[in-house]
Structure formats: structure tokens, C-alpha cells
Amino acid sequence: MIVVHSFNNEEEGEDEDERLSLELVHRHDSRFVKDVDRVDVIKGFLSRDLSRNQRINEIIRRKNQGNNNRRKDIEMKSHDIEAQPQFQLPMLSGRDEKLGEYFVDVEVGTPGQRFWVIADTGNELTWFNCLNKGHKSNHGGGGHKHRRRSHKKKRTRTKSRSRSRTRTSKKKRRVGKTNNSSCDGVFCPHQSKTFQQVSCASKTCKEDLSSVFSLKYCPKDSDPCLYDISYTDGSAASGFFGTDTITVNLTDGSKGKLQNLTIGCTQSMANGSTFTENTGGILGLGMTKDSFVEKAAIAYGAKFSYCLVDHLSHKDVSSYLTFGTPKEKILTEMKKTELLIYQPFYGVNVIGVSIDDQMLKIPPKVWNFDTEGGMILDSGTSLGTLVVEAYDPIVGALEKSLANVKRVERDVGILDFCFDTEGFDESTVPRLAFHFAGGAKFEPPVKSYIIDVAPMVKCIGFVPINDTGASVIGNILQQNHLWEFDLAHNILGFAPSKCN
Incomplete structure (x- = not known):
């Protein structure tokens, strides 16, 4: 079951010198941490890779066995693809948590709030650490108990089985504190003029977001659409869905905006090898309907590219995630x-x-x-x-x-x-x-x-x-x-x- 996406890009007048580009920063870049033990780094890689592979294959099995097995095309007509400047996002490497991701720096909301988030081609949902004064989530601290949808662990033929961790050993942490008015380090949707909450009664919540773990819990139609994601390594994130604008720097010096992008506001997290309480969020680069990639592809020529520098390099050099034709x-x-x-x-x-x-x-x-x-x-x-x-x-x-x-x-x-x-x-x-x-x-x-x-x-x-x-x-x-x-x-x- 391979899903075919049709992007009919016939714009011949697009300026090849203008791109959307994000700097990619590896987690072990010296901007995040000065000293790192390489053995501990590799152990962190291995722990996360095993857990992540279980998640990847659980998603593939679920799609093969369920209704999501149906073949769907995401049609992008030539008039849908706008001839706008391309953009680049710098991708830097970090050195703080012994994990192997690359980070990008983005702005979300109006006015923009800046965060370092993980650039993840295996995740379709873009979400941020979120503190919302107007909505108190029941996740992570009593209240209504929702059914958590988790990725079940399959036994593997590796020596890691004895080292696996159980879910009960993790303590769930509220992201932000309701008695703290500061938005430093977390996204505050109540301060964004363009943020719109997704209703739990909407078709978007019940159907479109079911693949990213939306919950059926909906006591009132005006309540937010909730999500609750957990992994066998103990990582967990729960919060609610909304739509907002992500602002990026274009290579011509101007600003570009991706509007009405579906995002998650994570209000509670549990540490694990997939992510930790210090994770600022995830930029989902997986290809699905209404994802960041689909929005960016419509606006910037239906192409994206990246080049990754050595993950263990101590040099402050950057990789770039580019939407549009790379200038190489x-x-x-x-x-x-x-x-x-x-x-x-x-x-x-x-x-x-x-x-x-x-x-x-x-x-x-x-x-x-x-x-x-x-x-x-x-x-x-x-x-x-x-x-x-x-x-x-x-x-x-x-x-x-x-x-x-x-x-x-x-x-x-x-x-x-x-x-x-x-x-x-x-x-x-x-x-x-x-x-x-x-x-x-x-x-x-x-x-x-x-x-x-x-x-x-x-x-x-x-x-x-x-x-x-x-x-x-x-x-x-x-x-x-x-x-x-x-x-x-x-x-x-x-x-x-x-x-x-």
C-alpha cells in the first residue's frame, strides 16, 4: 500500500535564487552543550532507534490492517502551487540529551514565538510545548482518565530486551505551570492572534486527526480536540489540537508564512528516549494531508531537500532544510x-x-x-x-x-x-x-x-x-x-x- 501524491508543478517562472531554508542543528552541537561522552551518546542513539523502529513498524502494520490501507492521492493542481520565494531552515546539531536528532528554529503564532524543534521526517504532526491559560488539560494530573493509544512493543532478536524500560518508571511532567504567567520556553496560544482551537466535535478531530492519536472524548462540542501519545520507552505527550501560522525566513531576506497549519499544543510530557521534557517540540516533516510539508510544498514548488553534517563534529557548522530547488x-x-x-x-x-x-x-x-x-x-x-x-x-x-x-x-x-x-x-x-x-x-x-x-x-x-x-x-x-x-x-x- 503505497500512497501516491500528485503535485503538478508547472510554474516555470519561479525564481531559483529564492528559497525557504531552515538551519539544521544536531542535538550534540556545542551551542547546546560543551562536553559529551561519546559512548553515552551512542547508547542514547541505540535506545531511541530501537523504540523508534517499533513505532515505525507499528504504524505501517496498523495502516496495512485498517481502513487507512486505502490508496489515497493528495492532488496538487498547478494552480495550487504558488510561485513564491523558496525558504531554507538551518538544521543544527545539539549535544544535550544523548539523542540523535537535528533541530530547526521556527516561529509560531502572531506575533511569532520562537522555538528549537526536532526536524522529523517520520512524524506528520507538528507540536510545541504549550501553556494555555484558557484550557486546563486533564492529562498528567488526575481528572478524567482517557484511553492512551500506545505502540505495543514487539520482542526483538537483540540484546536490548533486558534493558527495556517500563512505562511505570516514568514520571509525567506538566509542561509549564498554571500558576506561572511566563511563556518563556513554551508556546502560549492565548497570546497568538491567529491561533484557532480544533473542536472535539468536528470532522477534523474525529476523522482527519485520528492518525495522530486524537481522542474521542468530547463532553461538550466547544471543548478542544485532545491527543494522547505514548511509546514503549516511556515517552508520552498529551495536549490539544489547533491551527496557527508558522513564520519562516526566506532566502531573499523577507518573511514567509504558512497559515492555518494544524499543530499540537502539548501540555504534559513523560521522559523517555523518544523525547524528554526539554524537547521544545517537533516539526513534522512526514507527508500527509495538511502537514507542514504539504503546506510548504504548495507554496514553494513541491520540493524539499536537506544535507546533514557529521553528527559528532565539534565545529559550529550548520546543515539546511530547503523548500524549493536547492542552489547546489x-x-x-x-x-x-x-x-x-x-x-x-x-x-x-x-x-x-x-x-x-x-x-x-x-x-x-x-x-x-x-x-x-x-x-x-x-x-x-x-x-x-x-x-x-x-x-x-x-x-x-x-x-x-x-x-x-x-x-x-x-x-x-x-x-x-x-x-x-x-x-x-x-x-x-x-x-x-x-x-x-x-x-x-x-x-x-x-x-x-x-x-x-x-x-x-x-x-x-x-x-x-x-x-x-x-x-x-x-x-x-x-x-x-x-x-x-x-x-x-x-x-x-x-x-x-x-x-x-
């Missing part, structure tokens, strides 16, 4: 393949995987969404996650090439193969390549799959998951490449880049 000389060198929109995820059709041009024996069903497989690109997953039938041959081939290195016993979560780098020559590592439909071949740099975990220690950076489910090309594998998502033609383009 390497576009002529870009390889292209079919982009599969599997709401809200972005999938690729994998033909096979090779090590030094030798194709590995991996069953084709592993890469097929219709047989509970597939491969997606996800900015919120750190490492590459592979189902066992792909993990074993890929990691096995890499281990053979490293037969002469000195293995080390180091507690780095579920990473099995780690070694001392004294005398190690990276050029001896065979080149890994993912072969996509149409002949495109993605070859990540060696440092993206033989990763640094501690001084003088490297590990093979793949995570084994269940026997079935979607595998993931995470942000470490994606780094040092420009990725372009052409939503008008369902094409994924990619090319090596320094991201500068």
Missing part, C-alpha cells in the same frame, strides 16, 4: 530513483545490497512493503536499522573484512562488533552500496557505517531488529549527502556533498 552545483551529478510515499514515511525501492560490488544474498521480500518489509529514509533514526535477514549478511561481510583488527569488549549497547583502531586503515574497509530501482546506487562514506564510539574505538554501526518490518537508512548513513524529495514527480535525488 552538484544537482547535475545527482542520482535519482523512485520516491515511495508510505504515509507519513518516505520509502525507497531497494533492489539489493553489495559489498565491494559483490551482491549479497538477501531475500527480495526484505525490501518489499507488501510483504511486511521495505526501506525508509528517516531523519529521526540515527544508525541504520536492518531486519535480521539483511543484518546478518551485511554485518557478516563487514566482519570478515575486519578479521585482523583487535576486538574490544566495550559496553556500547547492542553494537556487537567493536575494535581498537590502533593501526587501523579505513581504506581497507570494503565499500557498502545500496542499489535502488532504476540503477541508482547509494554508497555512504565508510565513517557512516564504521562509526566512532569512543577514543580509539570503532564499531560496525548497524542495529538488528525484528524478523519482519521496514529497515531504515538513518541520519548517520545519510550524512554528507544532499537529499532532494521531488513531491511533484515522486523522485528521490541524492549526491555526495560537504553540506556547506
Whole structure:
């Protein structure tokens, strides 16, 4: 069940020098934290990646089994796509919570309130930490007990099972305090002239938002549409839905506005590896109706792209999330393949995987969404996650090439193969390549799959998951490449880049 989105972009007069661009900041950028233990960072990556993969595959299974399995097109006619300036959002790396996301700086509301939020291609909902004087949520502190919709944990063939945490060990925290009038660090919808609450009695709440965990609880028609999301790692967020304006800086120096965007106001949270109480919010880059991506695509040419710098770099360098055609000389060198929109995820059709041009024996069903497989690109997953039938041959081939290195016993979560780098020559590592439909071949740099975990220690950076489910090309594998998502033609383009 692949959802096809039709963006008919026929605007020939669009100014290629004007884009919407956001700076991407990794969580471990020195602007957020000065010192970080690399082993703890990797352990955080692993914990979150496992939980996130369970969530991804739970969503895919639910869509395959339920009414959401129906094929739907999001039609964007040529007159819908406005020839406006493109925009870029800087994406920076953080260093504060040992997790692997990239952040962007956005303004929400009128007048704009600024926040650093996680840029997440695997999430369709954009939400913010929210303090609302006019509505007191019953979540997280007594009152009416709502049924929480959670992602059930499936047992995996990894060593992480003994380390899993239970939901009861987490304490839920109210975002903001009702006795505190300050809006510092939280979004205050009551101070926004353009915020509109979504009613719990509306079709939007009952049907359109059901995929992002809207609740059926509706004592009065005028009450807000509530949501309550929880994950097996203990992360949880609850609040209410509304619509508002997000303001972005355009590359021509002006301001652009995405109006009537559906957002969540999170009023209570519980810590976990998916997010913590310090998370400012999430910019949902998953592709669904009325999502941030759909709104931005209509306004800025039906394309978006990003390029991720090294996640462990200590340099204050930025990546950028761009809506519109990226201004890159390497576009002529870009390889292209079919982009599969599997709401809200972005999938690729994998033909096979090779090590030094030798194709590995991996069953084709592993890469097929219709047989509970597939491969997606996800900015919120750190490492590459592979189902066992792909993990074993890929990691096995890499281990053979490293037969002469000195293995080390180091507690780095579920990473099995780690070694001392004294005398190690990276050029001896065979080149890994993912072969996509149409002949495109993605070859990540060696440092993206033989990763640094501690001084003088490297590990093979793949995570084994269940026997079935979607595998993931995470942000470490994606780094040092420009990725372009052409939503008008369902094409994924990619090319090596320094991201500068």
C-alpha cells in the first residue's frame, strides 16, 4: 500500500535564487552543550532507534490492517502551487540529551514565538510545548482518565530486551505551570492572534486527526480536540489540537508564512528516549494531508531537500532544510530513483545490497512493503536499522573484512562488533552500496557505517531488529549527502556533498 501524491508543478517562472531554508542543528552541537561522552551518546542513539523502529513498524502494520490501507492521492493542481520565494531552515546539531536528532528554529503564532524543534521526517504532526491559560488539560494530573493509544512493543532478536524500560518508571511532567504567567520556553496560544482551537466535535478531530492519536472524548462540542501519545520507552505527550501560522525566513531576506497549519499544543510530557521534557517540540516533516510539508510544498514548488553534517563534529557548522530547488552545483551529478510515499514515511525501492560490488544474498521480500518489509529514509533514526535477514549478511561481510583488527569488549549497547583502531586503515574497509530501482546506487562514506564510539574505538554501526518490518537508512548513513524529495514527480535525488 503505497500512497501516491500528485503535485503538478508547472510554474516555470519561479525564481531559483529564492528559497525557504531552515538551519539544521544536531542535538550534540556545542551551542547546546560543551562536553559529551561519546559512548553515552551512542547508547542514547541505540535506545531511541530501537523504540523508534517499533513505532515505525507499528504504524505501517496498523495502516496495512485498517481502513487507512486505502490508496489515497493528495492532488496538487498547478494552480495550487504558488510561485513564491523558496525558504531554507538551518538544521543544527545539539549535544544535550544523548539523542540523535537535528533541530530547526521556527516561529509560531502572531506575533511569532520562537522555538528549537526536532526536524522529523517520520512524524506528520507538528507540536510545541504549550501553556494555555484558557484550557486546563486533564492529562498528567488526575481528572478524567482517557484511553492512551500506545505502540505495543514487539520482542526483538537483540540484546536490548533486558534493558527495556517500563512505562511505570516514568514520571509525567506538566509542561509549564498554571500558576506561572511566563511563556518563556513554551508556546502560549492565548497570546497568538491567529491561533484557532480544533473542536472535539468536528470532522477534523474525529476523522482527519485520528492518525495522530486524537481522542474521542468530547463532553461538550466547544471543548478542544485532545491527543494522547505514548511509546514503549516511556515517552508520552498529551495536549490539544489547533491551527496557527508558522513564520519562516526566506532566502531573499523577507518573511514567509504558512497559515492555518494544524499543530499540537502539548501540555504534559513523560521522559523517555523518544523525547524528554526539554524537547521544545517537533516539526513534522512526514507527508500527509495538511502537514507542514504539504503546506510548504504548495507554496514553494513541491520540493524539499536537506544535507546533514557529521553528527559528532565539534565545529559550529550548520546543515539546511530547503523548500524549493536547492542552489547546489552538484544537482547535475545527482542520482535519482523512485520516491515511495508510505504515509507519513518516505520509502525507497531497494533492489539489493553489495559489498565491494559483490551482491549479497538477501531475500527480495526484505525490501518489499507488501510483504511486511521495505526501506525508509528517516531523519529521526540515527544508525541504520536492518531486519535480521539483511543484518546478518551485511554485518557478516563487514566482519570478515575486519578479521585482523583487535576486538574490544566495550559496553556500547547492542553494537556487537567493536575494535581498537590502533593501526587501523579505513581504506581497507570494503565499500557498502545500496542499489535502488532504476540503477541508482547509494554508497555512504565508510565513517557512516564504521562509526566512532569512543577514543580509539570503532564499531560496525548497524542495529538488528525484528524478523519482519521496514529497515531504515538513518541520519548517520545519510550524512554528507544532499537529499532532494521531488513531491511533484515522486523522485528521490541524492549526491555526495560537504553540506556547506
